[in-house]
Amino acid sequence: MKPRPQFLPASAEAEAWQLVLPEELADALDAHLFPGDEDEHGAVISAGMVRTSRGVRLLARELFVASDGVDFVPGRKAYRRLTPQFVNDHIRHCRDERLVYLAVHNHHGHGSVGFSEPDLRSHERGYPALLDIAKGMPVGALVLAHGALAGDIWTPEGTRHPIGETVILRRNVERIYPLPAAAPPDRAEIDDRQARVYGNAGQDLLGRLKVGVIGAGGVGLPIVAFLARLGVGHLVVIDPERVEITNLPRLPESTRRDAMSWLTTPGRPLALQRLGGRLATPKVRLAKRVARRARKNSIVDAVRGDIADVDVAQQLIDCDYLFLAADTHTARSIFNALVHQYLVPGVQVGSHVAVGGDGDIGKIASVLRPVTPDGGCLWCNELIRPDKLTDESLPAAVRRAQRYLPMEDAPAPSVITLNARGVADATDHFMLAVTGLLESSETNGDFRRYETRADKLRTSIPRRSPDCRECGTHASSIRARGDGARLPVRGA
Amino acid sequence: MTPDVEKGIAEIQHAFAGHGVETVETGDGGAYVIVADLDLGPAFVPRSSWIGFTLPYNYPLADVYPHFACPDLATADGTPLPTPPLNSGQSMPGFNRPATMVSRRSPRWNPAHDTAALKLMRIIGWFAEQAAQTRAAA
Ligand SMILES: [Zn+2]
Ligand SMILES: [Zn+2]
Numbered sequence: 001m002k003p004r005p006q007f008l009p010a011s012a013e014a015e016a017w018q019l020v021l022p023e024e025l026a027d028a029l030d031a032h033l034f035p036g037d038e039d040e041h042g043a044v045i046s047a048g049m050v051r052t053s054r055g056v057r058l059l060a061r062e063l064f065v066a067s068d069g070v071d072f073v074p075g076r077k078a079y080r081r082l083t084p085q086f087v088n089d090h091i092r093h094c095r096d097e098r099l100v101y102l103a104v105h106n107h108h109g110h111g112s113v114g115f116s117e118p119d120l121r122s123h124e125r126g127y128p129a130l131l132d133i134a135k136g137m138p139v140g141a142l143v144l145a146h147g148a149l150a151g152d153i154w155t156p157e158g159t160r161h162p163i164g165e166t167v168i169l170r171r172n173v174e175r176i177y178p179l180p181a182a183a184p185p186d187r188a189e190i191d192d193r194q195a196r197v198y199g200n201a202g203q204d205l206l207g208r209l210k211v212g213v214i215g216a217g218g219v220g221l222p223i224v225a226f227l228a229r230l231g232v233g234h235l236v237v238i239d240p241e242r243v244e245i246t247n248l249p250r251l252p253e254s255t256r257r258d259a260m261s262w263l264t265t266p267g268r269p270l271a272l273q274r275l276g277g278r279l280a281t282p283k284v285r286l287a288k289r290v291a292r293r294a295r296k297n298s299i300v301d302a303v304r305g306d307i308a309d310v311d312v313a314q315q316l317i318d319c320d321y322l323f324l325a326a327d328t329h330t331a332r333s334i335f336n337a338l339v340h341q342y343l344v345p346g347v348q349v350g351s352h353v354a355v356g357g358d359g360d361i362g363k364i365a366s367v368l369r370p371v372t373p374d375g376g377c378l379w380c381n382e383l384i385r386p387d388k389l390t391d392e393s394l395p396a397a398v399r400r401a402q403r404y405l406p407m408e409d410a411p412a413p414s415v416i417t418l419n420a421r422g423v424a425d426a427t428d429h430f431m432l433a434v435t436g437l438l439e440s441s442e443t444n445g446d447f448r449r450y451e452t453r454a455d456k457l458r459t460s461i462p463r464r465s466p467d468c469r470e471c472g473t474h475a476s477s478i479r480a481r482g483d484g485a486r487l488p489v490r491g492a
Numbered sequence: 493m494t495p496d497v498e499k500g501i502a503e504i505q506h507a508f509a510g511h512g513v514e515t516v517e518t519g520d521g522g523a524y525v526i527v528a529d530l531d532l533g534p535a536f537v538p539r540s541s542w543i544g545f546t547l548p549y550n551y552p553l554a555d556v557y558p559h560f561a562c563p564d565l566a567t568a569d570g571t572p573l574p575t576p577p578l579n580s581g582q583s584m585p586g587f588n589r590p591a592t593m594v595s596r597r598s599p600r601w602n603p604a605h606d607t608a609a610l611k612l613m614r615i616i617g618w619f620a621e622q623a624a625q626t627r628a629a630a
Contacts, residue, residue, distance in 0.1 A: 308549075308550075330550070333550065333553055379603070384553070385599075386553060386554055386555035386598065386601035386603065387554075387555040387557065387597040387598065387599065387601070389548065389550055389553055389554035389555070390546075390548055390554040390555045390556070390557060393520075393522070393548035393549060393550060393554055394546075394548075394585075398585050401582070401583065402558060402582070402593065402595075467604045467605075468604065469603055469604050472604075486494065486495070486496075488549075488550040488553050489521075489549070489550075490520040490521055490549045491494075491520060491521050491549070
């Protein structure tokens with residue numbers, strides 16, 4: 001028999017893990033634990049897991065409330081406890097689904113919370129045996145008070161981790177801790193004006209965030225510039241392309257030199273044009289230059305690659321927020337999967353110019369679609385077309401061969417000013433949501449489409465379908481499964 | 493192959509038991525698949541053909557289309573092939589076989605319910621329906 005690992009006592013040195021709660025689960029948990037009776041209540045949460053160099057995040061997937069007096073009963077050694085039957089049912093469920101078992105109860109009070117001595121003794125008595133049942137998955141406990149959460153997570157490797165920060169994905173992203181957060185550092189002089197909007201705490205938070213931007217073109221590049229100037233500490237920018245001369249009017253700070261225009265200009269020998277194309281600046285390198293000029297100490301991961309490749313998509317799994325500024329259905333599908341599987345909120349942004357068969361310009365629209373685990377799935381709103389995914393999955397040569405209808409290969413019309421609204425709306429939404437400044441929506445929903453020529457703003461409430469394999473809460477959805485599910489990327 | 497692509501192929505082997513099913517990996521997680529000896533109904537000659545298609549790496553999010561059948565496919569009554577969806581002079585990728593392409597997109601494809609096996613049944617159903625329409629027209 002394998003010797004049981006020796007557990008270290010919970011200590012301040014152990015690496016703290018992060019917990020992410022989607023809004024509806026957090027609301028249901030609040031309603032169950034704090035019905036206004038000032039008593040203690042219990043529940044179990046199952047959670048997926050993400051492990052990266054940034055640390056470990058637990059992603060709350062399901063909530064199982066324990067009925068008072070049935071599943072949550074008076075105990076000899078503790079005030080109340082979950083019954084062995086309730087524990088047993090749910091630890092087995094978590095083992096089978098490869099999820100982390102988290103026993104939850106509440107204490108009273110506001111703003112700070114911690115396990116009691118009897119709580120900790122019960123973990124020490126019970127968790128080694130639960131780990132045996134969980135067969136390789138961590139197990140643990142959470143305790144909540146109003147506006148505070150503490151955790152004690154045990155791993156099969158014999159380590160024990162507190163929950164340092166809990167992120168609640170509401171319209172405004174909330175962050176709670178075991179103790180009131182320490183006063184943020186004073187802001188640097190450079191941030192004086194902007195921090196007057198969201199405070200030193202907001203500025204400090206922005207500096208600790210890792211934000212992914214998919215696409216570094218006419219929408220993505222200005223977003224990178226704005227985020228860097230806001231003081232976002234870590235940016236991951238993804239784009240496979242290099243700068244071309246026709247991009248220059250929409251790429252701030254780009255030059256003819258980035259496009260190698262003296263080589264690529266029509267009339268040059270084809271070999272020189274191709275050489276120029278190969279020597280042109282990758283868009284992500286331009287993005288990094290733009291970001292570093294804004295903040296010389298910002299971390300920028302410039303990823304020249306295709307989001308459909310697993311190594312590229314993996315760079316986004318531990319982001320705090322995502323911007324989708326690339327308009328392929330493949331990018332939409334991977335972005336949507338990242339939001340739901342890894343519980344990373346994001347926003348899709350773009351502009352579109354309709355062109356009629358006769359070349360006439362039709363509607364010009366700027367769209368903004370916040371995508372969060374509880375509202376705004378691109379699948380449920382028919383914004384990802386399965387047939388386009390098929391087309392985009394084919395090698396270019398096969399795609400050309402299979403085309404039997406003439407399809408226009410003409411580049412899409414695009415103007416920097418038309419992109420500007422989407423860029424501003426998306427970065428505003430992000431800045432307000434992460435610093436807690438969004439007001440409750442008086443409009444009819446967070447999906448926005450602004451028709452520029454008509455000067456008309458249309459908003460809509462995103463639809464949600466319960467059988468969706470990404471945002472659904474049913475057994476086979478990828479929701480909150482983290483490393484336990486596959487992203488829809490290339491590679492077996 | 494991805495687990496979803498493997499599952500899609502297993503469903504095809506189950507639904508078309510008795511028909512030869514050949515697969516070639518696409519190299520990025522997907523698969524090219526050919527199912528042999530399928531009955532296309534009386535509207536076409538030859539009446540029996542193989543049908544091939546690709547399960548993309550992101551199946552079942554991605555639709556399964558187009559399909560491919562034997563290259564010499566013609567209508568039984570000698571009228572021109574309905575184009576689209578049929579296009580002769582094509583090639584089935586992965587197998588490099590000359591083929592007639594059958595291009596039927598599924599605009600209502602739902603990854604939660606649709607499968608490559610169901611789609612193949614619908615394609616066979618489409619061939620059979622052409623016979624009914626030919627009879628109705630005659
Ligand atoms: Zn307690
Ligand atoms: Zn959905």
